[in-house]
Amino acid sequence: MKDLSKRVHQNVLEAIGNTPLIRLNRVLGRCPTQLWAQVEFFNPGGSIKDRIGVAIIEAAERSGALKPGGTVVESTAGNTGIGLAIAASLKGYNCIFTLPDKMSNEKVKLLKAFGADVIITPSAVSPDSPENYVNVARRIVEETPNAILADQFGNPENPETHYRTTGPEIWEQVGGRIDVFVCGAGTGGTISGVGRYLKERNPDVRVVAADPYGSGFKEYFESERMGHSSVYLVEGIGSDKMHTTLHLEYVDEFRNVSDRDSFLTARRLTREEGLLVGGSSGTIVHVALQLAQELNDEKRVVVCILPDSGERYLSKFHSDEWMREKRMLETDKVLVQVLLDNKPPSFAGVISAEGTITGREALDLMNKHNISQLPLIEKGESVGSLKEGRLMNAVLKDSSVLDAPVKPSMANPFPVVSYQDTLEHVTRLLTRGNGAVLARRAGRIVGIVTRYDIIHFLTQRQ
Ligand code: PMP
Numbered sequence: 001m002k003d004l005s006k007r008v009h010q011n012v013l014e015a016i017g018n019t020p021l022i023r024l025n026r027v028l029g030r031c032p033t034q035l036w037a038q039v040e041f042f043n044p045g046g047s048i049k050d051r052i053g054v055a056i057i058e059a060a061e062r063s064g065a066l067k068p069g070g071t072v073v074e075s076t077a078g079n080t081g082i083g084l085a086i087a088a089s090l091k092g093y094n095c096i097f098t099l100p101d102k103m104s105n106e107k108v109k110l111l112k113a114f115g116a117d118v119i120i121t122p123s124a125v126s127p128d129s130p131e132n133y134v135n136v137a138r139r140i141v142e143e144t145p146n147a148i149l150a151d152q153f154g155n156p157e158n159p160e161t162h163y164r165t166t167g168p169e170i171w172e173q174v175g176g177r178i179d180v181f182v183c184g185a186g187t188g189g190t191i192s193g194v195g196r197y198l199k200e201r202n203p204d205v206r207v208v209a210a211d212p213y214g215s216g217f218k219e220y221f222e223s224e225r226m227g228h229s230s231v232y233l234v235e236g237i238g239s240d241k242m243h244t245t246l247h248l249e250y251v252d253e254f255r256n257v258s259d260r261d262s263f264l265t266a267r268r269l270t271r272e273e274g275l276l277v278g279g280s281s282g283t284i285v286h287v288a289l290q291l292a293q294e295l296n297d298e299k300r301v302v303v304c305i306l307p308d309s310g311e312r313y314l315s316k317f318h319s320d321e322w323m324r325e326k327r328m329l330e331t332d333k334v335l336v337q338v339l340l341d342n343k344p345p346s347f348a349g350v351i352s353a354e355g356t357i358t359g360r361e362a363l364d365l366m367n368k369h370n371i372s373q374l375p376l377i378e379k380g381e382s383v384g385s386l387k388e389g390r391l392m393n394a395v396l397k398d399s400s401v402l403d404a405p406v407k408p409s410m411a412n413p414f415p416v417v418s419y420q421d422t423l424e425h426v427t428r429l430l431t432r433g434n435g436a437v438l439a440r441r442a443g444r445i446v447g448i449v450t451r452y453d454i455i456h457f458l459t460q461r462q
Helices: 050-063 079-091 105-113 133-143 157-173 189-201 217-223 259-273 279-295 320-325 336-341 359-369 388-397 399-403 423-431 451-461
Strands: 021-023 034-039 071-075 094-100 117-121 147-149 180-184 206-212 253-257 301-306 373-378 381-387 416-418 436-441 444-450
Touching (some): 071 133, 189 206, 206 279, 336 423, 336 436, 359 399, 373 436, 416 423
Parallel strands (some): 094 117, 206 253
Antiparallel strands (some): 021 034, 373 381
16 A cells, blocks of 8 residues: 555645656557656646756745745746746745747746746847847846846756756666666756766666757757757757756767657657657657667666646647647658758768859869869858859860859759758759759758758668
């Protein structure tokens, strides 16, 4: 019989944490690897962030930063706000939250239901913009008397809470038998705290981060450069900026997942496992399933985190209409970004020139990079293209072409698609006589797809 005394609480804050570990079954198909999920929607506020909400407020009380009647301000994807609001309700503090406008309506309504003031800020602004939700929150703290910034992106209490609670809970629930831990990184609090705890107990535990395409974390992890980030739809994970709460020394690998794969996996978790989860759970389980398949061993144990409830996304990816509108319901659609990210590093990026380049320089450039066509890009726009054969013929006819600008020899510009377009669309463009297709991300042309790339990608996938 269960120890029921453990389920009696003096207030709702005591019901935070000690969430169940639930085995995933049907989503694995025939794969024998054990896959277990720590299901965080069992927290009173419906997400893993309840854990840090109360911990941050109590730390601020202990340090004297937060005084009776004070105000808690935070920039949040929604869930941290709910966690903070629960603790603030019990303790009599006010809350003001800034949210990027891509966050679901349900989250905004939930925050307001707890009595918080909510300020919506634009999603598509740079981290340094005064309109960025983090910067708006900082300004509010400066302007509000007796206010503190919860600062989930910089507060050491965030990873510390997961080191103290989530990590030990997982370790205890699996009886120390864990090979791989998979998690997302928003602030990085969960992966840093749990990763540290698990690696201290067993340095062989592999810690893998699931990161949306469009986030800059994976590139930063691999090259220490925060590359270009672009808008993605999964909420709560990924970033265009590094945070001091993300401790990369406890992470072994980052893997990218598309919005589509994240949402379809979250929907499968709901329909096949009865777990109504949010989009980041889909991102995480997509990677967990890859790892389970790679291990392919009934003795191996993969543990992942399901950070929040799907109830707050009912009007988004849990709705067929919404998914259809985003063209994410159709099966077997691969996005341009997946192909570009799978290109060998020596073919990454775009070799291009401006129309003022001479015939000789263009031929040298193509020869040097072993390519037979060259996009001409001016001021970020595709303005024309060059084909090696055609340029050589022009030179044979008239050798002065070698030292003149190539403009008269150029052909039509290659079409430009978005990183989020499908490969099917690109293939259609290539079969209509275009030699290549360019891909734009965050306003810049950053990739090129040729027939060879598509064929190489398809043969590698099979
Ligand atoms: N998933 C969701 C839905 C979240 O709200 C968050 C927190 N931003 C995370 C995952 C990531 O957790 P962490 O901030 O601890 O990295």
